[in-house]
Amino acid sequence: MTGAESAIRMAGPPARHRLVPVRRFPVARGLPMQRRQTGTIPAPLLWATVLGLLAVQAVLVVAMVHRESLTFDEDDHMFAGYMMWKTGDYGLNPEHPPLVKLLAAAPLLGDQLWIPPLHGWSFKKEAYLDGRDWLAHNDGASQRLVFRMRMAVGLLAWGLSLVVFFAAREWFGDGAALIAMTLVVFDPNIMAHSALVTTDLGVTLFFLASIWTFYRFATKPTVTRLLVAGLMAGLLAATKHSGILLIPMLVPAMIREVAAAPRGERGQRAGRIAGGFTAMVLIAVVVLWAFYGFRYAARPAGLALSTSLADYVQPLAHFDQSVVLTAARFHLLPESYLMGLADVKRMAQFYPTFALGRVYAHGQWWYFPAVILIKTTLGLLALNALALWAAFTGRIGRAREVFYVLSPGAVYLAIAMASGIDIGARHILPLYVMAAIFAGAGAAALARGSRPWAAAMAVLVAAHIASSLLNYPQQIAYANAAWGGAKNTHNLLSDANVDWGQQLYQVKAWQDRHPDEECWFAYFARPEIDPAVYGIRCHALPTIDTWWLGGEEIVPPVVHGAVLISAGDLSGCEWPSGMLNPYRGFQSMPPSAAIDDSVFVYEEQDGAGIPLEDAAALSRAEMVDTLLGERKTARALALAQQAAAMAPEYLLAQEALGDAEAASGNRAAAKSAWQAALAAAQKLEADAQASYVPGLERRLNRGGNRP
Numbered sequence: 270m271t272g273a274e275s276a277i278r279m280a281g282p283p284a285r286h287r288l289v290p291v292r293r294f295p296v297a298r299g300l301p302m303q304r305r306q307t308g309t310i311p312a313p314l315l316w317a318t319v320l321g322l323l324a325v326q327a328v329l330v331v332a333m334v335h336r337e338s339l340t341f342d343e344d345d346h347m348f349a350g351y352m353m354w355k356t357g358d359y360g361l362n363p364e365h366p367p368l369v370k371l372l373a374a375a376p377l378l379g380d381q382l383w384i385p386p387l388h389g390w391s392f393k394k395e396a397y398l399d400g401r402d403w404l405a406h407n408d409g410a411s412q413r414l415v416f417r418m419r420m421a422v423g424l425l426a427w428g429l430s431l432v433v434f435f436a437a438r439e440w441f442g443d444g445a446a447l448i449a450m451t452l453v454v455f456d457p458n459i460m461a462h463s464a465l466v467t468t469d470l471g472v473t474l475f476f477l478a479s480i481w482t483f484y485r486f487a488t489k490p491t492v493t494r495l496l497v498a499g500l501m502a503g504l505l506a507a508t509k510h511s512g513i514l515l516i517p518m519l520v521p522a523m524i525r526e527v528a529a530a531p532r533g534e535r536g537q538r539a540g541r542i543a544g545g546f547t548a549m550v551l552i553a554v555v556v557l558w559a560f561y562g563f564r565y566a567a568r569p570a571g572l573a574l575s576t577s578l579a580d581y582v583q584p585l586a587h588f589d590q591s592v593v594l595t596a597a598r599f600h601l602l603p604e605s606y607l608m609g610l611a612d613v614k615r616m617a618q619f620y621p622t623f624a625l626g627r628v629y630a631h632g633q634w635w636y637f638p639a640v641i642l643i644k645t646t647l648g649l650l651a652l653n654a655l656a657l658w659a660a661f662t663g664r665i666g667r668a669r670e671v672f673y674v675l676s677p678g679a680v681y682l683a684i685a686m687a688s689g690i691d692i693g694a695r696h697i698l699p700l701y702v703m704a705a706i707f708a709g710a711g712a713a714a715l716a717r718g719s720r721p722w723a724a725a726m727a728v729l730v731a732a733h734i735a736s737s738l739l740n741y742p743q744q745i746a747y748a749n750a751a752w753g754g755a756k757n758t759h760n761l762l763s764d765a766n767v768d769w770g771q772q773l774y775q776v777k778a779w780q781d782r783h784p785d786e787e788c789w790f791a792y793f794a795r796p797e798i799d800p801a802v803y804g805i806r807c808h809a810l811p812t813i814d815t816w817w818l819g820g821e822e823i824v825p826p827v828v829h830g831a832v833l834i835s836a837g838d839l840s841g842c843e844w845p846s847g848m849l850n851p852y853r854g855f856q857s858m859p860p861s862a863a864i865d866d867s868v869f870v871y872e873e874q875d876g877a878g879i880p881l882e883d884a885a886a887l888s889r890a891e892m893v894d895t896l897l898g899e900r901k902t903a904r905a906l907a908l909a910q911q912a913a914a915m916a917p918e919y920l921l922a923q924e925a926l927g928d929a930e931a932a933s934g935n936r937a938a939a940k941s942a943w944q945a946a947l948a949a950a951q952k953l954e955a956d957a958q959a960s961y962v963p964g965l966e967r968r969l970n971r972g973g974n975r976p
Contacts, residue, residue, distance in 0.1 A: 310443040318447055319434060323427055326454045326463075330426060333742040334419050334464040338412070338773035338803060339404070341765070341794045343466045347418055348400030350374030350466075351382070360567035360574050362396040363608035365468050367560045368507040372425075373418040373466040380414075382407045391575045392608075394818055397797045410803045415466075422471070423464035429474040430454055433702055436481040440670035441710040444717075449709030451730060452652075456701055457737040458644055458694045461744035468509040469695040475505035476677075476699040479515050480522075484673045486545055487526050499549045503556020510609050511696075514684055518677035519546065525672055558603065567605035578604060582611045589614050617689035619960070623763040623842035624691065630845040630956040632689035637682060637697055643752045643761055644694045645701070648733030650749075652726070653704050656711025665714045674710070678703040692842075693765030745769055746836075746866040755866040763842035768835050768867040770794025773803040775864045776833065780805060786872075787830030791852060791884070793837035796820030807833060810881070811851070811888040813843040821891040823908075826915050827878040836867045846957035849920060851883035886916035890925035897932050905929045913942065920949035920961065927968065943968050 310318075349362035350370030354377075359367065385402045388395060408414040433453050438446035453459055462469045482498040505512035523542050530538040567574055574581075578597055582590045593611050596602050622629040624636050642650070659665045678700050685697055712730065716723035740747045740755050746767040748758040758767040770793050780788065790807035792800055796818050800807065809815070809822040810832070834852050837843070841850025860869035873879050889912035896905035909929035912922035927942035943965050950961040 310447070315443055315447070319431075319450065322447075322450055322454050323430060326426065326430060326460075327423075329454075329460060329741070330423055330463045331420070333460065333744060334423075335416065336742060336774060337465075337771040339415060339794070339798050340465055340467070340769040340771050341797060343415070344400035344404050344798065345396045346370045346400075346466045346468075347373055347415070348403045349396055350418075351377055351403070352384070354378055355384075357562060357564075357569045358572065359561055359564075359603070359605035360392060360572065360608075361399070363392060363567055363574070363605040364612050365509055365609060366507045366512075366557070366606060368504060369422060369425075369466065369468050369471045371560070372471075373422050376417040376421050377414060382414075387572075389575065395575065398818065401797060401799060405799060405802045418466050419464045422466050425471045425474050426459075426463035429459070429470065429477070429702065432474060432478050432481065433706060436477060437706045437709050439481075439485075440674070440706070441665070441667060442713060444713035445706070445709040447709075448712050448726075448730060449706045452649060452705035452708055452733060453702055455734045455737045456649070456705065457646065457740060457744045457747035458701055459698060460737065460741075461747065462695050462698065467695070469698050472505065472509040472512060473698040473702055475501055475508055475512065476515065476518075476681075477702050479505050480519070480673060480677050483519055483522070483546075483549065484670075486549075487522070487542060488669075490541055490545060495545055495548055496552065498545075499552025500556060502549055502553035503559075506553050506557045507560040510606075510613050513610075514681060516550070517684070518680045521676040521680065522673055525669070525676075529669070554602070557606065561603040561605060565600045565604050567603070567608060574604070574608065578608055578611065581608060581615075584618065585611060585614050613690075619845070620690050620692065621843060621845045622691040623840045625761055628841050628844060628847035628850070630954065630960065632691040634686045636691035637685050640694050640697065640762065640766065641700070643748050643758070644766065645704075645749065646733045646736040647749050647751060648729045648731070648736060649701075649704060649708060652708035652712055652729050652733070655715060655726075655729075656707050659711040659714050665710050667710070671707070671710070674703050674707045692763075695765050743865050743867070745771060756863065759836035759839060759867060759869075763837050763840040768793050768837040770798055770835070772835075772865045772868050773798070773800055773805060776800065776807075776868055777803050777805050779833075779862065779864055779870065780807070783831070787828075788833055789824070789828050789830070789879075789881070790833045791835060791838040792833075793835035810834075810838075810884055811891055812838050816891045816894070819895065821888050821895070823892060824881055824885045824888040826882045826885040827880050829873055829876070829878050831861075831873070832871045832879050832881070833864075834869050834871070836869070839869060845960045846953045848953055848957075851881075851887045851919075854880075854883075882916045883919050886912040886919050886922040889915075890921045893925040893929050897928060902929070902932045906933050913945075917945075918949060920946050920953075923949060924961075924965065931968075940969060 345362055346365070346369065350367070350372075351374040352358045352361050353367055353371055354374055362370070382403070383406050385399045385406070387399070390398070404415065430450055430453055434446045434450040437449040459470070459473070478501040479498065482494065482501045486494040486498045502515060505515060523546060526542050527535050527539045579594065582593050585593070593607050597604065597607050617632070620632065622632050622636055624633060624639055656665070660671050665671060681699055682697065690696070712726040716726045736749060737744070737747070743755055745765065746755040746758045748754055748761065752758075752761060776790070788807035789810050790800060790805065791810035791812060793812065795809060795812060796815055808824070809820060810824060811821050815821045832855070834855060839852055839855060841847050841853060844850050847853055855869070855871060858871060861872045862870040864870065871879060889908040893905045893909045893912070896902075896908070906929040909922075909926040913926040916922045923942050923946035927939045927946060930939035930942055947962065947965040947969070950958055950965060953961070
């Protein structure tokens with residue numbers, strides 16, 4: 270007889286309960302009550318399974334990222350991290366806090382690498398293009414340095430799996446923990462970002478760690494637990510600016526902690542919880558400062574931000590400006606961190622969205638729910654639906670722990686839906702780990718004592734694994750079978766949901782199979798990443814990124830050979846309106862080949878060539894903008910006239926013509942072109958017109974002078 274059984278019998282249960290056998294409540298000596306409810310797994314089997322899952326995770330992630338070329342933001346983060354270590358420069362990439370960048374660059378500290386000269390560009394352009402050149406010079410297509418940095422960041426993926434296991438184990442028991450860990454290890458969205466040098470996996474890890482450690486403090490307040498919770502919150506803040514959302518995410522849990530206390534103890538409980546939370550935040554701020562070397566200035570002596578913080582916050586709402594500038598005035602947070610906060614708010618104001626086959630000028634509230642339905646395995650969706658039923662019917666029990674799983678996720682989803690930046694499932698990865706833990710809790714509860722339920726849960730877990738592995742290794746482009754799978758993702762979503770520029774090795778392989786075929790490539794990550802570094806010799810087609818970062822090439826209106834278009838450029842996801850996408854005509858054409866479900870090949874038929882009038886006009890309009898900046902007016906005017914002749918109804922061609930005519934002193938001609946551009950702009954969707962109509966009207970109202 271165990272000690273717990275003896276205690277139950279000595280307590281003398283009511284007579285009506287005496288017939289209930291005590292063996293219905295299996296316990297192991299010393300285990301917490303939640304483990305008793307879900308049963309235990311023998312320690313050798315438990316830890317062997319955990320180690321096996323970690324080994325499988327390592328093999329899957331290493332093999333996957335080894336075949337992927339650089340993704341959109343990686344060179345930016347890698348270079349910024351290296352410069353932080355070497356020069357203490359936190360201003361090259363203030364978009365994100367330092368933790369992941371420092372971790373990634375740590376393996377290179379012993380290497381003496383070539384560093385490109387700084388150009389004094391805006392911080393976005395400087396970090397992207399210098400990072401591109403830095404990697405191209407030191408690493409090339411071999412990606413040996415890239416692989417080392419990715420493996421350093423991959424440690425966070427192991428950390429996430431372990432935190433999922435230990436949190437789920439404490440909350441719901443051994444069985445739930447192993448199920449949750451299995452779901453995370455094989456989840457296609459988590460796998461896709463597990464070893465990329467970006468902030469998404471790291472912030473997912475530290476969100477969960479912060480929630481779990483705060484729970485541990487709330488259930489048993491000690492100084493040690495408070496310090497650990499503060500450290501986790503600090504690591505979260507040092508990983509990504511969205512870490513600040515931990516504050517509203519924990520508010521419902523704190524309210525519940527107070528409400529669940531006996532009436533006479535609620536005041537004491539409220540003080541303890543509020544005080545602990547305040548201390549946790551203060552500890553987190555100290556940890557955050559430590560990652561910036563306890564220095565306010567973003568850049569070392571002799572260097573300044575390309576745009577001052579005071580100027581950078583000007584487009585923000587008055588309240589947002591006041592918050593950032595007040596924090597700056599009193600040095601409450603590092604300058605680089607505040608610059609990143611301002612950047613997040615600025616990006617949310619104009620970032621377009623592509624969803625369900627349509628471009629929107631701004632974010633849509635339903636975007637992330639749609640992403641969840643499309644990019645979550647059907648097995649995980651079903652497991653969570655059943656877990657909800659199990660929770661409402663009391664089969665899971667553990668109401669406090671269920672609340673810690675569900676309420677932070679609900680707050681996070683609500684804020685994400687209102688954020689205005691809708692560019693990928695990677696921004697809601699924290700929801701996937703919470704869903705895995707909740708699914709594990711529900712599956713373990715339903716399977717306990719019921720072979721049919723156990724079999725059903727096993728089938729759903731297996732379905733989750735199979736759905737993911739059938740798409741492996743193209744996990745970025747994953748979509749579940751109900752939406753047509755990865756082959757159809759590009760018709761539904763864009764950006765990091767399908768195409769993050771990761772396919773250059775496979776494009777090079779296609780080129781090697783077609784050595785004599787001329788090709789034209791609209792590459793989503795150009796010019797942040799140069800396909801030529803990987804040996805790709807295709808001509809460069811213009812994109813919206815080549816407009817602001819350069820790298821344009823003059824394109825003929827009809828090309829011969831093959832046109833390759835990344836999914837992001839095919840959807841036009843970065844344009845405020847699909848009508849501005851120069852490749853929209855290809856959307857209704859079946860490609861002759863699909864590379865990694867995210868680069869599409871269109872080949873000419875019968876030597877007739879492939880028309881590219883809008884792309885040709887765009888390439889000239891982009892060059893016009895560059896030439897006018899260099900005061901090469903005559904050349905700019907000639908190209909603008911060509912652009913307008915090739916695509917007379919294309920807004921950007923007429924706008925460029927008006928600008929070139931104005932710079933040449935031809936005011937009447939400038940007004941005529943701008944009026945044509947304005948007419949085209951007024952045909953755009955209402956929310957997209959704001960990007961063009963006011964600027965064109967200002968040009969016209971100023972009598973033909975370019976602003």
